[in-house]
Amino acid sequence: MIVLTHDSEPDELTNFLAANDNLQVKDFDSLEFRPVKHIVRQKLYELQGNLCVYCERHFPDIERMQVEHIKPKSGPNKHPDLCFSYENYAASCIQQESKNLQSCGQNKQDKLLPIEPTSQQCNDFYVLNTDGEILPIPTSTRPERHIRKSTTDILGLNKAFLVRKRKVKIENLAKIMKLSPIAAKKFMSDGEFRFILHRMV
Numbered sequence: 001m002i003v004l005t006h007d008s009e010p011d012e013l014t015n016f017l018a019a020n021d022n023l024q025v026k027d028f029d030s031l032e033f034r035p036v037k038h039i040v041r042q043k044l045y046e047l048q049g050n051l052c053v054y055c056e057r058h059f060p061d062i063e064r065m066q067v068e069h070i071k072p073k074s075g076p077n078k079h080p081d082l083c084f085s086y087e088n089y090a091a092s093c094i095q096q097e098s099k100n101l102q103s104c105g106q107n108k109q110d111k112l113l114p115i116e117p118t119s120q121q122c123n124d125f126y127v128l129n130t131d132g133e134i135l136p137i138p139t140s141t142r143p144e145r146h147i148r149k150s151t152t153d154i155l156g157l158n159k160a161f162l163v164r165k166r167k168v169k170i171e172n173l174a175k176i177m178k179l180s181p182i183a184a185k186k187f188m189s190d191g192e193f194r195f196i197l198h199r200m201v
Contacts, residue, residue, distance in 0.1 A: 002053045002090075002195055004117040009086040012039045017084055025073050025083050041067045044091035053090035053117050054104035054155045055162055056193045068092035068105055070118060075110025090117060107156035115151040126152075128199045132166030133158055169193050170200070 016036045017023070027033055044053075045062050052059065059065055068090045073083040082088040093103040115122050125148045126134050134157050136148035152158055169192060177184040188197050 001115075001117040001122050002048050002051060002056060003120055003122060004048070004053055004090055005120075006087050006089075006118075007043075007047060010036075010039050010043055012036045013084070013086055023084055025078075025080050028073065028083055037067055040086070040089060041065060041091060044089060048091050051192065051194075052093040052104055054092055054108070055157060056195060057093055057162075057165070058192045059093055064094060065091045066094045066105055068108075070116050071112065072110040077110055077112040087118070102156060102159075104155050108154055111154050113151055113154060114147040123195055123199050126196070126199050128166065128170075128196050130167070130170055130200070132163040132168075132170060134166075134196060134199075166193055166196070169197070173197070 013036055016033065020027070020032075028037070042062065044067065045065055050058055050060060052065070053068065069079075069083065070088050070090055071077070071079040071082050073080060079088070092105045092108075094105055115125060125137060125140070125144070127137055128134055134152050136145045140148060156162070173184055173188055176187050188194060
């Protein structure tokens, strides 16, 4: 996951909230809020380096990203009070190429994440093995392992296509490392999976 530190709330969102009292969850999808949502999505997209906050895939087309509520706005785990909270927003992927390539938002739905990207330690609980799997750190207790695995399961972070993409990234990193450690450091710090790559075993 991207370690997400929100910057200042967009003025357009601040002004919209000041001008509209008693907003409800349904207003998030209203025509009036649409231009503000677009600005929020653009800001998050840039803040996250064009990566999905959860799977860290790169999407050059902003239309394949959505404004994600980290804590859901509706459903059994709803937090309607956070529906218009900038700190509860992230940009996540919405692309669905096939049933097996569901986006993080489709996987998460209205579930609560045991570990959220707003936690500075969100990746410290995991290792990334050379096969591309994200696993709880070996020192995890059984309850900790359950919490950590639940998070990756909810988001589908160990689906086969993601594991394969991470494995290719790791293999390419190993090849570049042999040629130039400086280039390898840049390769690891740029592009997809750059946060979880630092958790390699």
